[in-house]
Amino acid sequence: MTSILFAILFYFATLVFVVGMLYRIGVYTRTPAPLKIPTTPAPATTGGVVLRMMREVFLFESLFKANLWTWGLGWLFHASLALVLLRHLRYFTEPVWAWVALLQPFGMYAGITMMLGVAGLWARRIFVERIRYISTPSDHLMLVLFLVIALSGLVMSFVVHTDVIAVKGFVLGLMYFDWQSLPSSIALYAHLFLVAMLLMIFPISKLLHAPGLFFSPGRNQADNPREKRHISSWARLMESNDAGKAK
Numbered sequence: 001m002t003s004i005l006f007a008i009l010f011y012f013a014t015l016v017f018v019v020g021m022l023y024r025i026g027v028y029t030r031t032p033a034p035l036k037i038p039t040t041p042a043p044a045t046t047g048g049v050v051l052r053m054m055r056e057v058f059l060f061e062s063l064f065k066a067n068l069w070t071w072g073l074g075w076l077f078h079a080s081l082a083l084v085l086l087r088h089l090r091y092f093t094e095p096v097w098a099w100v101a102l103l104q105p106f107g108m109y110a111g112i113t114m115m116l117g118v119a120g121l122w123a124r125r126i127f128v129e130r131i132r133y134i135s136t137p138s139d140h141l142m143l144v145l146f147l148v149i150a151l152s153g154l155v156m157s158f159v160v161h162t163d164v165i166a167v168k169g170f171v172l173g174l175m176y177f178d179w180q181s182l183p184s185s186i187a188l189y190a191h192l193f194l195v196a197m198l199l200m201i202f203p204i205s206k207l208l209h210a211p212g213l214f215f216s217p218g219r220n221q222a223d224n225p226r227e228k229r230h231i232s233s234w235a236r237l238m239e240s241n242d243a244g245k246a247k
């Protein structure tokens with residue numbers, strides 16, 4: 001019975017996540033950027049913008065310049081999360097890809113650094129008065145969600161092991177519509193329930209900064225207003241209408 005409930009929950013959560021993200025990204029794509037406003041100093045060429053964006057995505061460059069502590073904790077959390085998620089690919093593919101197998105030990109310890117990163121970011125929201133003042137319940141909620149997901153995962157990795165072969169059977173079963181049951185484990189139930197919550201909250205949460213970064217005019221524009229006129233499509237349309245009237 002629990003397995004059936006989890007199967008339904010995961011199908012539903014995945015649907016909400018995929019539709020929600022497509023909708024959000026669609027809105028971001030259609031949102032006009034009428035002004036030329038790259039945060040200066042900014043690169044003057046498209047190649048330069050790509051490079052700047054990569055530095056932002058992989059190194060969190062602007063955060064590095066803004067606050068070293070937040071940068072350190074944020075980077076530790078995100079880099080560890082990436083490793084943890086790559087390690088989790090073993091539940092989704094059979095056979096497991098060689099590079100995923102190679103990552104396994106790193107991914108396991110990344111669970112610990114991920115938790116340290118989130119704990120540090122949460123401590124910042126609680127103990128730095130200026131930050132506590134501007135923190136909303138949802139800021140706390142997202143951090144606690146990641147913290148408990150990491151904690152329940154680490155409990156399974158280091159304290160009460162679960163039957164990971166059966167977990168993989170369950171996940172592959174969901175993907176290929178050949179349903180299998182989940183091993184019974186409180187830590188696993190908590191882990192999976194919270195992951196499903198995370199998937200559903202993602203498209204309505206601050207976590208949208210992940211796709212949002214790519215749509216940020218301050219980051220994705222080149223500093224070339226003289227070389228190339230910046231005009232949005234609707235403004236161009238207005239111009240050509242005016243020109244038509246003048247004739």
Ligand code: HEM
Pocket residue numbers: 084087088091107108109110111112114146149150151152153154156157158161162164167171191195
């Ligand atoms: C359907 C999705 C997921 C499944 C089936 C799953 C399952 C598991 C299992 C079985 C373990 C224990 C591994 C072991 O005993 O070696 C684990 C560990 C862990 N999980 Fe997940 N998990 C999922 C999603 C996530 C997500 C989205 C996150 C992070 C946001 C996450 C974070 C962790 C962490 C930090 C650990 C401990 C470190 C490790 O062993 O990798 N999990 N997960």
